[in-house]
Amino acid sequence: MKIRLGVIGEAENIDIFREVIEEYNDxxxxxFIDADGTHTLNIIDxxxxxxxxxxxxxxxxxxxxxxxxxxxxxxxxxxxCGASFYKTLCTTIYQGFKxxxxxxxxxxxxxxTRALEDMKINYxxxxxxxxxxxxxxxxxxxxFHLELFKKGITKAAVTRSYFVKNLLEQxxxxxxxxxxxxVTVRNILNVILTQFRIKKLREGQIAVQVFSFNLLGDKxxxxxxxxxYSREIAISQKLISYxxxxxxSLKPAxxxxxxxFTTRGSLERLTNSFTSLPELPILRDLSKSLHAxxxxxxxxxxxxxxxxxxxxxxxxxxxxxxxxxxxxxKTISGPLGSAQQIDFQYASAQxxxxxxKTSLSQATLSKICHALKIYGxxxxxxxxxxxxxQILPRSARRILTCLTEHGYAEEIRSEMSETKGRPRKxxxxxx
Numbered sequence: 001m002k003i004r005l006g007v008i009g010e011a012e013n014i015d016i017f018r019e020v021i022e023e024y025n026d027x028x029x030x031x032f033i034d035a036d037g038t039h040t041l042n043i044i045d046x047x048x049x050x051x052x053x054x055x056x057x058x059x060x061x062x063x064x065x066x067x068x069x070x071x072x073x074x075x076x077x078x079x080x081c082g083a084s085f086y087k088t089l090c091t092t093i094y095q096g097f098k099x100x101x102x103x104x105x106x107x108x109x110x111x112x113t114r115a116l117e118d119m120k121i122n123y124x125x126x127x128x129x130x131x132x133x134x135x136x137x138x139x140x141x142x143x144f145h146l147e148l149f150k151k152g153i154t155k156a157a158v159t160r161s162y163f164v165k166n167l168l169e170q171x172x173x174x175x176x177x178x179x180x181x182x183v184t185v186r187n188i189l190n191v192i193l194t195q196f197r198i199k200k201l202r203e204g205q206i207a208v209q210v211f212s213f214n215l216l217g218d219k220x221x222x223x224x225x226x227x228x229y230s231r232e233i234a235i236s237q238k239l240i241s242y243x244x245x246x247x248x249s250l251k252p253a254x255x256x257x258x259x260x261f262t263t264r265g266s267l268e269r270l271t272n273s274f275t276s277l278p279e280l281p282i283l284r285d286l287s288k289s290l291h292a293x294x295x296x297x298x299x300x301x302x303x304x305x306x307x308x309x310x311x312x313x314x315x316x317x318x319x320x321x322x323x324x325x326x327x328x329x330k331t332i333s334g335p336l337g338s339a340q341q342i343d344f345q346y347a348s349a350q351x352x353x354x355x356x357k358t359s360l361s362q363a364t365l366s367k368i369c370h371a372l373k374i375y376g377x378x379x380x381x382x383x384x385x386x387x388x389x390q391i392l393p394r395s396a397r398r399i400l401t402c403l404t405e406h407g408y409a410e411e412i413r414s415e416m417s418e419t420k421g422r423p424r425k426x427x428x429x430x431x
Contacts, residue, residue, distance in 0.1 A: 001200070002025075002026055002027055002028045003026055003027050003028065003052050003053060003192065003193065003196050004027075004028045004030075004050065004051045004052045004053075005027050005028065005029055005030075005051060005052065005053055005054070005055055005192065006030050006032065006043075006044075006047060006050065006051040006053070006054045006055070007029060007030070007031045007032065007054075007055045007056075008031075008032045008034050008040050008043055008044075008054065008055075008056050008057075008061075009031075009032075009033070009034065009056060009057040009061075010033065010034070010035055010057070010161065010162050010163065011033050011035070011162075012162050012177070012179065013057045013078075013179070013180060014031050014033060016179065016180055016182065016185065017031070017055075017180075017185055018031070019182065020182050020185040020186055020189065021189070023186070024189060024193075026193055027189075030047075030050070030051070035162075035163050036138055036163045037061065037064075037137070037138050037161070037163070038137070040056065040061060040064065040065065041064070041065065041068050041070075044065065044070075044071055045070065048071075048072045048073065049072075051073060052073060052074075052196065053073055053074045053075070053076060053192055053196065054071070054073060054074070054075045054076070055075075055076050055077070055078070055188065055192070056075065056076075056077050056078075057077065057078050057080075057180060058077060058078065058079070058080040058106055058160045058178075059077055059079055059080065059081075059106070060106055060131060060134050060160065061077065061134075062075060062077035062134075063132075063134025064134045066134075067134055074192075074195070076188055076191065076192055077188075078180045078184055078185055078188050079184065080106050080107060080160050080178045080180070081107055081108060081111040082111065082115075082184075083181050083183070083184065084178050084179065084180055084181050084184065085107050085111060085112070085115055085178060086115055086119075087179070087181065088158055088176050088177070088178045088179070089115060089119070089158075091176055092156060092158065092176055093121070095174075097155060097156050097174075098123075099116060099121060099123040099126065100123055100124050100125055100127075101154055101155040101156060102127060102154060102155075102156055102157065102158055103127040103128075103129070103144065103145045103148045103149070103153075103154045103156075103157045103158070104126065104127065104128050104129070104157075104158045104159075105128075105129040105131070105141050105144065105145070105157075105158070105159050105160060105164075106129075106131070106159070106160035106178065107128075107158075107160075107178070109126065109128050109130065112126055112128060113126070127148055127153060127154055129141065129144045129145075138161050138163050138164050139167075141159060141160075141161065141164045142164045142167040142168060145157035145159065145164070145168055145173065145175070146168065146171060146173065149168075149171075149173045155174065156173065156174040156175065156176065157173055157174070157175045157176070158175075158176050158178065159175060159176070159177055159178065160177070160178050161177065162177050164177075165177045200265075202264060202265075203263060203264055203265025203268065204263055204264070204265065205263065205264040205297055205298065205299060205304075205328065206261070206263065206264075206297070206298055206299070206300065206301050206303075206304040207261075207262050207263055207264045207266070207267050207295060207296065207297050207298075207304055208259060208260070208261055208262075208295070208296045208298075208301070208304040208305045208307070208308040209248075209259070209260040209262065209267065209293065209294070209295045209296075209308065210257060210258070210259055210260075210293065210294045210295075210296075210308045210309065210311075210312045211239065211257070211258045211260070211286075211290065211293050212256060212257050212290075212291045212292045212293070212294075212312060212315075212316065213235055213256040213257075213258070213286070213289045213290055213291060214256060214289055214290075214291045215228050215231050215232060215255075215256040215289070216228075231289075232252070232256070235256075235258070235286065235289070236250070236252055236258070238282050238285060238286055239258055239260070239282075239286075241282050242260075242280065242282045242283060243260050243262070245270070245280065245282075246260070246262045246266040246267060246270060247262060247263070247266055248260045248261055248262030248263075248266065249261050249262075256291070259305070259308075261301065261304075264297050267295060271323075271325075271336055271337075274295070274325045274333055274336060275336065275337070275341070276336060276337040277323060277336055277337035287321055290320075290321050291316065291320060291321070292312055292315035292316045292318070292320070292321070292322055292323075292324075293312070293315055293321075293322070293323040293324075294308045294309065294310070294311030294312025294313070294314070294315050294323075294324055294325075294326070295308060295311055295323065295324070295325040295326070296308030296309070296310065296311055296325070296326050297325070297326065297327045297328045298328050299328060303328070307326035307327070307328070307330075308326070310326050310332070311324040311325055311326040311332065311334070312324070314326075314332060314334060314363065315334060315335065318334065318335050318390070319335070319390075322334060322335035322336075322338075323335055323336040323337070324336070330345055331343055331344070331345055332344055332345070332363065332366070340388075340390055342367065342370050342374075342388070343370065344363065344366035344367050344369065344370045345366050350431075351365045351366060351369075351431070354406075354408055354431060357406050358402050358403060358406050358408065359402075360399065360402060360403075364389070364399065365431060367388060367389050368380075368385065368388075368389075368399075368429065368431060369431055370388070371384065371385060371388035371389070372429060372431075374388065378428055378429050378430075379412065379426055379427065379428050379429070380400070380426070380427055380429060381415075381424045381425060381426050381427070382394075382396040382397040382400055382424065382425070383396070383424065385399065385400065400425075400427050403427070403429070403431075404427065407430070408429070408430050408431055409427045409428065409429050409430060410427065410428045410430065411425050411426070411427055412426055412427065412428045413425075413426050414426065
């Protein structure tokens with residue numbers, strides 16, 4: 001399978017890229033010329049689903065895209081530093097310009113000083129434009145160089161953009177454009193290729209999804225064996241349709257449990273990388289009788305099935321209809337699609353030791369550690385812990401008391417509640 005790569009940049013950069021891409025047979029390329037940098041976001045937004053990855057030129061354009069925050073596919077950039085800058089620097093020196101007489105944009109300040117030290121070039125000042133947050137337009141870059149030139153501080157400019165170079169030359173300012181070098185383009189193309197292959201391997205991992213249904217219902221009604229069998233058949237028929245959507249195979253188990261064997265990639269696409277519940281009419285029809293759902297990812301069918309059962313146990317302990325997932329790195333996430341969805345680990349030697357001493361499960365301890373990360377501190381009260389763990393405050397107080405008794409928490413102070421009631425105890429957690 002070839003990688004669909006969208007490439008955005010100035011015409012001069014695209015020309016260099018086209019020379020290099022001829023060496024590769026792994027890509028399907030589409031190029032978009034954006035001379036002044038104002039169309040990149042619109043291009044990406046229009047073609048979100050047409051490409052597997054995007055390639056743009058220089059780190060500032062990359063910042064613009066990241067700050068935008070709406071790109072759905074991986075974005076790679078060809079950095080303008082190191083050899084790219086060395087080449088341009090040599091050209092300016094060859095033409096008789098001193099470092100103090102140049103205004104330079106895009107290149108990180110550290111890279112400039114390192115290049116000058118490597119080349120044994122003395123300097124008094126570096127006229128450098130820092131745009132580390134990508135806040136300036138190309139016209140802003142041109143204004144920076146133009147102002148220094150008009151004040152007599154500089155005699156030439158070094159810029160990342162041909163658009164800026166042309167603007168400056170129209171004002172009679174000598175300008176040099178930093179260009180990507182071919183070896184850097186090759187390196188980035190190799191990185192894209194490697195990461196794409198890793199992604200495909202990961203998507204091909206075995207995934208097991210376990211649905212647990214309450215065949216008896218919530219009421220004290222009598223069901224004959226035939227009634228239960230009919231309900232099970234009805235659920236099976238709907239799950240078969242669902243299974244086809246994820247290219248999987250269905251295996252009914254017992255007592256309302258159904259196992260679906262598929263791939264990680266299929267379930268990631270369905271759940272938006274395990275962050276939401278799928279919007280499928282078939283699943284909505286089944287939601288009334290669904291007790292819980294667990295998804296397991298593994299490098300073997302056995303590992304995936306084992307992780308799915310662990311995920312199902314966590315889902316069963318949560319509210320009705322919850323979905324949980326256990327990944328191959330033992331990360332547990334859930335309930336999917338909930339505002340309270342959290343990620344935590346259940347495999348930790350340190351937490352295993354704490355679990356043995358306190359009789360608290362590793363999952364509970366992992367959730368406490370996650371709560372500390374969310375609040376950004378190592379102090380909690382029972383109400384905060386209850387919110388994260390989705391349990392009653394008195395249950396949270398019992399957990400904190402247990403940790404305190406075994407030396408893993410310490411009561412450090414009390415604070416008055418905003419509402420009436422006794423002061424809340426604040427605990428320092430020592431996990």
